[in-house]
Amino acid sequence: MTPEQLAAQLRQPTGADGATVAGNMNSSNQPIIANTYAALTLQGAERLLEIGPGSAGHLPTLLAQAPDLDYTGLDLSADMVKAADALHGFRPGVRFTHGDIRQAPLPENHYHGILAINVVYFWQPLAPALHAIYRHLKPGGQLCLGLRDRQSMSTLPVFEHGFLTYEGPDLMQALADAGFEQPAMTRHPEDSVSVLGQVMHKTGLVVTARKPESQP
Template sequence: MHEETLKEMARQLRQPHGEHAAEVGERMNKGNQEINLLTIQTLDAQANDVILEIGMGNGFFVKDILSLAPAIHYIGCDFSEPMVEAAILLNKEFINNSQAKFFVASADALPFESPTFNKVFTVNTIYFWDNPASVLHELKRVLKPQGQLLIAIRPKEIMEQYAFTQYGFTMYTKEDLSLLLEENGFKIIQAIEAQEPDQEINGETIKVGSLIICAEKA
């Protein structure tokens, strides 16, 4: 595949934009379905939880979170305006019922008071954090005492199979991510690794796996 095509793929995955934003959002829903559903299961949302998601895309999986228990309050933040607009359209019922809100915001500058949330999670976004320590400081700020943070990724050995990840992606092993969290004020609770169905990309079969690190605000 041409280098410029790979670079544009990387840019779109980082921040969906322009005329292809909606298509990118749909592709992410399909390609990331397994890791999203596993993360939501691991989140173990309970009644009255106040949950923040960083990088929810078009908000397709919000319904799965809110169905887990009554009186869950969900907030989604994304720095892609088209994704936030799509999430608002897709989740109008939940917004009208005061169950969900969506904001255009960067992960290192969240528009919330501290502390607000008892659970924060993010799926496949940490690759794009220019300053991970700054983001984790901000997530720690908005978390309540003993609040939980879940970070879900494709491990480095999986991500290295994709040609576009050489452009602007920072990849992590389980050990890398665990150490990063520990160095920035989080206590590791558990690490979950799961094998997903193989994916076919450009005629090649790619092995796919998920990693979820669950941590607690120390």
Template structure:
């Protein structure tokens, strides 16, 4: 698979190759998934939206963080939605939806938490996606973005094809411009396997923000 083909599969996994890529991502992304999920401040019964969960291989880790979570996974890949539905069909209050975040058939002002891991690179332009996240997030709700920093992403040719990368503060500024408050960023050094099967050093970023409570 060429770097261009792999980049396309990372954005939109499909077919047999997409299934293999999704399986590899579940393994290679384990550190950043754990760090991002661990930053979510969840309460029992919260409604959680995850953008780009793929096959949602790590979903049990998220569901274990609070009781009775109501989870929706939105993915651009119909194949990944089908796979995730099959893997997690026994889970109560879990559903998967096919669609793009900018046009998602989801309720507004609804979710107490929205999480997106390693998908912000594909939100081009960025502002419409952030605006959509704002609409779907409930007042007082938390947004949590997990990503690798620009330096980490510059080490492999695959990330030169259709990926928009960030240092961290630049993404936080975009969130602030959209209106998010209580912004914070944590850096997580990691040594993990890349999408090409190579062991490499990376820096994961977890950026959080909140939608302000409605005016009284």
């Protein structure tokens, strides 16, 4: 695959190449997945929406962390929804749906948490996606975003094709502008193997924020 073709598959995995890319992402994204999970403050039987879970190879770890979790996975790729459902559709309280967060037919003021790992790059423009997330969160609900910083994303040509990158404070400001409160960020240095098989020295960011308990 060319860098441009790989970028398209990272955004929306499709077909045999998409299945390969999704498998590689499940492996190469383990550090940022673990760090983002650690930031979640779910308490047992709560409702979580994950945006862009792909084939959801990480889901057993998440379910072990939060017993009785009611989980919805929303993905742009119909192929990934089908793959995730084949792997996990038998699990109680787990469902997958195809769609774009900016116009997904999901309930408003509903989720205790919304999680997105390595997908914020594709929300262009950013504000409509953040406003949609805000609508779907319950008052007091938590948003957790896992991503790599701009410097990390500049190391491979693939990230020049359709990726919007962040330093961290700029994303926190966008969250505040969208009405979220308590934006916070942690940095996590990591070495990992990229989807191209190269060792990368990267910095993962976990950015969190909450929807206010009291609405204007």
